[in-house]
Amino acid sequence: MNKPLGVTVIRHIVDSQRLHPEATGDLSGLLNELIVAGKTISAEVNMAGLADILGMSGKTNIQGEKVQKLDEFANNTIKKRMARCGYLCVMTSEEEDDAIPVEDGYEGKYTLAFDPLDGSTNIDVNVNIGTIFSVHRRRTKWGQGSREDMLQKGRDQVAAGYILYGSSTMLVFTTGEGVQGFTLDPSVGEFYLSHPDIRTPVRSKYLSVNEGNRNYWPENIRRYIDALKEKDKEKGRPCSCRYIGSLVADFHRNLIAGGIFIYPRDNKNPDKPYGKLRLLYEAAPLAMLIEQAGGRAITDDGINILDIEPNSLHQRVPLIIGSKLDVDEAQGYLG
Ligand code: AHG
Numbered sequence: 001m002n003k004p005l006g007v008t009v010i011r012h013i014v015d016s017q018r019l020h021p022e023a024t025g026d027l028s029g030l031l032n033e034l035i036v037a038g039k040t041i042s043a044e045v046n047m048a049g050l051a052d053i054l055g056m057s058g059k060t061n062i063q064g065e066k067v068q069k070l071d072e073f074a075n076n077t078i079k080k081r082m083a084r085c086g087y088l089c090v091m092t093s094e095e096e097d098d099a100i101p102v103e104d105g106y107e108g109k110y111t112l113a114f115d116p117l118d119g120s121t122n123i124d125v126n127v128n129i130g131t132i133f134s135v136h137r138r139r140t141k142w143g144q145g146s147r148e149d150m151l152q153k154g155r156d157q158v159a160a161g162y163i164l165y166g167s168s169t170m171l172v173f174t175t176g177e178g179v180q181g182f183t184l185d186p187s188v189g190e191f192y193l194s195h196p197d198i199r200t201p202v203r204s205k206y207l208s209v210n211e212g213n214r215n216y217w218p219e220n221i222r223r224y225i226d227a228l229k230e231k232d233k234e235k236g237r238p239c240s241c242r243y244i245g246s247l248v249a250d251f252h253r254n255l256i257a258g259g260i261f262i263y264p265r266d267n268k269n270p271d272k273p274y275g276k277l278r279l280l281y282e283a284a285p286l287a288m289l290i291e292q293a294g295g296r297a298i299t300d301d302g303i304n305i306l307d308i309e310p311n312s313l314h315q316r317v318p319l320i321i322g323s324k325l326d327v328d329e330a331q332g333y334l335g
């Protein structure tokens with residue numbers, strides 16, 4: 001459906017809800033609360049250089065990573081707003097060891113997993129970072145949610161998306177009916193529809209991988225990545241290498257222009273045998289988005305990311321995500 005210019009994200013959400021007479025408006029309300037949190041974080045990110053909010057917080061999270069002040073700000077902004085929104089029964093954040101309860105009396109029917117700030121190592125060097133979120137319907141009947149409510153496979157997400165704090169702030173999300181992109185007009189504080197019905201190109205133009213880990217990858221992954229660099233006119237190769245180090249920014253460029261992002265397992269860190277990226281709030285939401293946009297997301301042994309049954313909140317998975325024909329080809333190398 002051709003949308004008129006200047007469609008705000010709230011207009012889009014309400015119009016989408018109208019297509020579902022059974023809808024209660026809870027998912028719309030949840031998305032709206034997330035959008036307010038995103039605008040708050042965006043304002044802080046854009047001021048970060050001035051507001052003494054750069055640098056380390058002096059804390060280390062469950063991932064064993066140093067927590068930046070902006071990580072903490074983003075995490076607290078989302079946690080506080082969503083704990084009392086009335087649409088959630090439980091949350092999980094990359095920055096919190098355990099599941100996060102909602103405020104008593106405010107229990108709702110959805111769950112939220114989020115990476116409050118993805119690409120933290122790029123905060124102090126003014127490179128794009130973002131917030132990634134994933135929404136499921138609760139499994140338990142009522143009251144505070146549980147790990148059982150959190151540990152659901154990506155196929156069952158009801159919504160997934162990210163907010164990218166870059167040269168402009170963009171919101172990209174899906175509720176299972178295609179992928180929509182909105183750009184923030186900071187002078188008005190509104191997100192306007194700028195990228196309706198995003199479809200990712202079937203062939204990659206860009207390859208995003210941290211070549212610094214090459215010596216630690218499985219042999220078949222090395223051979224596949226080398227194939228992406230071979231000249232092949234028909235496949236538009238060699239691919240150009242683009243690696244920002246913020247998954248959400250690399251993913252967004254690849255989504256729009258066509259690309260493949262690979263973070264395979266490596267034997268560099270024995271404590272991280274499945275690579276660095278987390279399933280619940282990085283791989284699974286992006287996998288829903290890429291499938292909705294015509295692409296694919298698999299592990300480095302060819303399993304569809306959306307079919308993985310999570311067994312822990314911070315479970316890591318190897319990730320190959322992007323243009324369909326290139327991910328199909330990767331599958332052939334994985335055996
Ligand atoms: P986060 O900042 O949320 O911990 O995520 C960082 C991730 C991801 O954004 C990025 O693709 C990856 O770390 C980069 O890892 P390397 O520096 O090992 O390439």
Ligand code: MN
Nearest residue numbers: 115118119282
């Ligand atoms: Mn991250």
Ligand code: MN
Nearest residue numbers: 094115117118
């Ligand atoms: Mn993060």
